[in-house]
Amino acid sequence: MTAFAPKTASGAGRTDRFYLLMIVLPCAFLALLYFLPVLNVLVLSVTEPQPGIQNYQMLAESGALHRILLNTLRVSLSTTALTLLLGYMFSLGINSMAPRTRTVALFVVLASFWISALIRAYAWVAILQPNGLINQLLMGIGLIDTPLILVRNELGVIIGMVHYMLPYAILPIYANMAGIDRSLLRASRALGANRWRTFWWVFFPQSLPGLAGSGILVMIFSLGFYITPAILGGGRVVMIAEYISIQISETLRWGVATMLATVLVMVVVALTIWMSRYLKVGGGLASKGGKS
Amino acid sequence: MKKSLTFNGVGKTYGRTVALRPTDLEIKAGEFLTLLGPSGSGKTTLLMALAGFVQPSSGSILLDGQDITNIPPEARNFGVVFQGYALFPHLTVWENVYFPLRARNLGRAKAREAVDDALALMELKPYADRMPAALSGGQQQRVALARALVFKPELLLLDEPLSALDKSLRKTLQTELKELHRKVGTTFVYVTHDQEEALSMSDRIAILRAGEIQQIASADALYWRPETAFVAGFLGRSNFVPMSGATVDAGAVTALTVLGPIKAQLPRDGVDVPRDACIAVRPERIAVSRQEPAHQNRVQGRVVSLTFFGTHVELDVEARGTLLNVHVPAVQAAQEPGLAEGAEVWLGWDADVSLVLPQETAAA
Numbered sequence: 001m002t003a004f005a006p007k008t009a010s011g012a013g014r015t016d017r018f019y020l021l022m023i024v025l026p027c028a029f030l031a032l033l034y035f036l037p038v039l040n041v042l043v044l045s046v047t048e049p050q051p052g053i054q055n056y057q058m059l060a061e062s063g064a065l066h067r068i069l070l071n072t073l074r075v076s077l078s079t080t081a082l083t084l085l086l087g088y089m090f091s092l093g094i095n096s097m098a099p100r101t102r103t104v105a106l107f108v109v110l111a112s113f114w115i116s117a118l119i120r121a122y123a124w125v126a127i128l129q130p131n132g133l134i135n136q137l138l139m140g141i142g143l144i145d146t147p148l149i150l151v152r153n154e155l156g157v158i159i160g161m162v163h164y165m166l167p168y169a170i171l172p173i174y175a176n177m178a179g180i181d182r183s184l185l186r187a188s189r190a191l192g193a194n195r196w197r198t199f200w201w202v203f204f205p206q207s208l209p210g211l212a213g214s215g216i217l218v219m220i221f222s223l224g225f226y227i228t229p230a231i232l233g234g235g236r237v238v239m240i241a242e243y244i245s246i247q248i249s250e251t252l253r254w255g256v257a258t259m260l261a262t263v264l265v266m267v268v269v270a271l272t273i274w275m276s277r278y279l280k281v282g283g284g285l286a287s288k289g290g291k292s
Numbered sequence: 293m294k295k296s297l298t299f300n301g302v303g304k305t306y307g308r309t310v311a312l313r314p315t316d317l318e319i320k321a322g323e324f325l326t327l328l329g330p331s332g333s334g335k336t337t338l339l340m341a342l343a344g345f346v347q348p349s350s351g352s353i354l355l356d357g358q359d360i361t362n363i364p365p366e367a368r369n370f371g372v373v374f375q376g377y378a379l380f381p382h383l384t385v386w387e388n389v390y391f392p393l394r395a396r397n398l399g400r401a402k403a404r405e406a407v408d409d410a411l412a413l414m415e416l417k418p419y420a421d422r423m424p425a426a427l428s429g430g431q432q433q434r435v436a437l438a439r440a441l442v443f444k445p446e447l448l449l450l451d452e453p454l455s456a457l458d459k460s461l462r463k464t465l466q467t468e469l470k471e472l473h474r475k476v477g478t479t480f481v482y483v484t485h486d487q488e489e490a491l492s493m494s495d496r497i498a499i500l501r502a503g504e505i506q507q508i509a510s511a512d513a514l515y516w517r518p519e520t521a522f523v524a525g526f527l528g529r530s531n532f533v534p535m536s537g538a539t540v541d542a543g544a545v546t547a548l549t550v551l552g553p554i555k556a557q558l559p560r561d562g563v564d565v566p567r568d569a570c571i572a573v574r575p576e577r578i579a580v581s582r583q584e585p586a587h588q589n590r591v592q593g594r595v596v597s598l599t600f601f602g603t604h605v606e607l608d609v610e611a612r613g614t615l616l617n618v619h620v621p622a623v624q625a626a627q628e629p630g631l632a633e634g635a636e637v638w639l640g641w642d643a644d645v646s647l648v649l650p651q652e653t654a655a656a
Contacts, residue, residue, distance in 0.1 A: 187378035189365040190343055191439065192395035201391070205382045 038265065041258045048255035055259035065260075072240040075154060075229065076222035079161040083218050084211060086162065087169030091210075094170075095177045106174075109167045117164060121231035124160045125151055128232075152234030160232040161225055168221065169214040176210025216275040220268050240264055295446045295479070296321045297342070301351035304337050311337040313504040314350055319447075320496075324473050324480045328490040329500030330526075336451060338500070339483045343449050344368050355446070366395070371440030371448040371478075376456055377432050379424035385435050386411070386420040392443045410442035413475070429457050433465060441476060450482045454489060466492050487527055491515075499523050519559045521649045524572040531578070531616050533571040538648065540565060545648050547571055550614055555588045555643035566650035576619040577645040580607065580637050582630060587640030595635045605631075609639060 045055055058065055094105045112120075127133045130147035138144045150156055180203060188198040226241035233239075238246075240260055247257035296319060303314035312334040319325050327335040340346040342353065344365030352361045360368060371392075380388050389410050393403040411417050414434040424432055433453060440448055450469075454462045470493045473480050484490055490497045491511045498508040499522075507519045518524035521532060537548040538556075545556045549571060556571050558564075579585055593611030605625040607618045616639060625631055 181378065181381075183374055183376065183378040184380060186345060186365075187372065187374055187380075188391070188395075189345075190370065190372035190374075191392040192366050192369070192443065193391070194364070194366050194395075197395060201394075202380060 041261050041265075044254055045258035045262045048258065055255045058256060059259070059263065068238055068240055068243045071154075071237060072223060075157055075161070075237065075239060076219055076225075078154075078158050079165060079222045080215055080218045082158065082162045083165045083169045084173075084215055087166055087173050087214060088207075088211060090166070090170050091174040091177050094174060109170050112163075112167055117227045118231075120164060121160055121228050124156065124163070124232055128156055128159065151232055152236055154233070154237050156232040156234075157229045157237045157239075160228040161222060164225075164228055165218045165221060169218050172214045172217065173207070173210040176213075177207050180206045213275065216271055220271050220275075223268060224264060295356045297447065297479070298354040298357075299338075299351065300354065302338075302341055302348045302353060303350040304334075304341060304346055305349045310503050312341070312348075315505055317498065317505065317508070319479060319481060322477055322479055323495045324470070324482065324493060326482045326484060326490040326494035326497045327500060328484055328487060328497050328526075330485055332502075333500040334503040335483045335485075335500045337503075339449055339451055339481065342447075342481065343370060343372050369443070369446055371443070371445035373433075373436045373440050373448070373450045373453045375452045377424075377436040377453075379432055379435055379439075381424055384421050384423055385416060385427070388424065388435055389439045389442050391439060396443060406442055410438040413441070413472075414438040430461050430465065433457065437472065441478070445478060447479045447481060448476075450480065452484055453482075454484075455486075462489070469493060491527070497527075499526060501526075517559055518572065518647065518649065521570055521572060521651050524647070524649055529575055529617060530572040531575060533573070533614060534651075535569045535571060535648070538565045538569070544643065547648060551589075551591050551612055554646055556646040556648050557643055558648050565648055568651045569648050570651050571646050572649050573616075573641055573646045575606070575617045576604070577641055578616065578618045579640045580609070580618055580620050580625075580628065580631065581640065582628065582635075582637060584638050585640035588642045589646065590638060590640045592636065592638055595631070595633050595637060598631070598633050607631075609637060611639060 046053060048055070090109075094102050097105060125132075128151035129135070130149070132150075134150060135144075135147040139147065150159070184202050184206075185198055188202045189195070193201060224241050225239060226245065229237055229239045230242045230245075233242075241264075244257045244260050244264075247253045247260070297317075298319075299315055299317040301314040301316060302312065303310070304312040315334075315338065317338075327338055329335045337346055341348050344360075344363060348361060352359050354360065380391065383391065386407060389407045390400065390403055393406060394400075398406075408417070411420055414437055416431065416434055416438060419427060419431060419435075424435065427435065436453070453469075454465055457465065466489055469480075469482075473493075482490075482493065494511060496508055496510055497514055499506045499514065501522050507514060507523050509517070514523060514527055518527065518530075521530075524530040525532070533549045533551055533554065535547045535549055539546045543558070543561070545558060545565060547554045547556050547569075554571055579587060584590060591611045593609040593616065596608045596610050596615065598608075599606045600622070602622065604619045604621050607620065609616045609618055618639065620628075620631075631637070
């Protein structure tokens with residue numbers, strides 16, 4: 001027995017080192033190809049075209065930048081609100097489905113991950129444009145005479161972004177809902193609360209952590225959207241990511257571009273930290289919601 | 293506040309599965325009624341039909357003569373304590389108990405006295421501001437009771453409320469529940485599969501099996517006068533001796549069995565000897581002796597095993613190929629010299645403790 005002990009110990013040590021190696025390699029990869037370039041961006045934002053914080057001063061002074069930031073914020077907020085609303089409704093639906101139909105519904109949700117943002121954006125242009133599917137249908141049944149402007153404006157951008165973000169919202173919201181104890185809903189009814197009150201007093205407060213997590217996730221994604229607004233906005237709805245791309249590849253103002261990129265990263269990091277704290281105390285937050 | 297409940301042929305089927313056969317049941321105002329049965333016996337279906345969560349496939353439920361079959365659960369004004377308590381995890385203890393009053397549109401200020409009273413009744417005052425997750429199982433159970441009683445319900449329904457607790461706590465809470473029933477005076481309908489719980493608390497016990505009520509009676513009546521072999525075997529223990537025939541003479545039955553003719557009784561007057569019947573005898577009603585006893589029924593046998601249980605000694609005696617279980621008080625066993633494994637003994641019992649019972653009750 002004792003003769004084997006050192007062998008086993010060294011064996012365990014070797015296994016540990018093996019697993020450590022498996023972590024170290026991807027970390028090195030990330031550091032080299034991701035964190036270093038990000039750091040470079042940060043450095044460029046205070047050195048290009050000359051050292052100083054003049055790029056950041058633009059943030060306070062430039063009207064064009066203000067418009068871009070405001071666009072980004074408005075589109076992201078609208079997208080988040082709409083996505084949460086639709087995602088919550090969808091999750092409610094699948095939550096009350098029989099297991100087999102629910103599997104099918106979740107498959108449909110996940111299936112949209114297979115199609116790239118680029119193809120989806122062009123598909124939406126085809127559907128939403130003046131002689132697209134929707135307008136032809138509406139004019140065909142005589143509901144409208146002139147085509148509705150559904151694309152190459154903010155509406156089109158939001159439609160495309162909500163469509164892209166929905167699965168990301170549905171999965172956390174549904175996961176949270178599935179964890180809510182159904183016997184609580186029975187208890188609520190037995191104690192005298194009707195269906196409506198049972199939803200608002202018992203179900204909704206407990207679904208808030210999922211809703212909050214989804215909301216921050218969708219917001220973080222939305223702030224950095226590039227392809228979808230670029231195609232569906234048709235150059236009229238410029239969000240921060242598209243603006244950065246223009247500064248890099250067309251106007252060659254790398255200082256402004258890296259400054260905006262840094263600001264975006266900071267905001268996203270701040271939101272992520274907030275989200276992680278928020279999700280940890282999710283139960284407490286839900287209880288506040290329930291007190292009304 | 294005390295109301296009586298009547299089930300008129302209430303039944304429930306799910307497709308081809310029968311959860312509850314059409315059942316008649318009278319629940320008296322203020323009583324503690326226990327529905328006892330193994331899982332799948334229909335006891336929970338019966339309770340859920342009463343609470344309004346199961347819509348009966350047939351029959352009607354009357355509360356003081358008023359039909360409540362189609363009234364939704366929230367309008368029934370019954371308190372319900374669920375298995376696992378179902379406390380709202382996002383609300384404090386106080387808010388949990390306030391919940392039914394809030395549902396009855398009572399403001400916090402107006403409800404304060406009633407909530408505080410209910411918490412005091414359950415000795416939960418110090419925990420009012422805690423979240424349910426911060427309480428022990430027994431405390432959670434008391435919160436569930438306070439919440440179910442705070443609105444002075446006409447009926448309190450309890451669905452295996454003690455099943456999640458450990459044995460010693462269960463004992464304590466059995467006593468507390470019985471005490472609570474006396475204090476509040478509300479009708480209690482209690483579902484359990486634990487016969488000890490049923491025996492220790494109930495005024496009456498309904499024994500269910502395969503979707504139908506086998507017998508309703510007080511605990512001791514069920515124990516001494518079971519009407520089916522299932523009841524005799526489910527509540528306590530019984531020796532069952534199959535019968536091949538019987539002669540009846542002025543109420544006295546002589547049954548033909550492998551043990552020879554046995555003098556026995558029918559469980560009550562006016563019933564015939566069932567077609568598929570057996571004799572049931574409680575192990576503690578059989579006397580053991582070395583000499584031939586004077587009892588009406590006597591058989592000779594050999595002790596196969598002997599186990600000492602402190603209060604009593606349990607014997608397995610083989611008589612004419614049949615194994616009989618016999619409980620002898622330990623004091624008495626000590627006075628019987630030679631009572632050991634392998635010993636030849638006489639077993640004796642009288643006609644009034646051997647009941648002729650139907651083996652399998654035919655579908656109603």
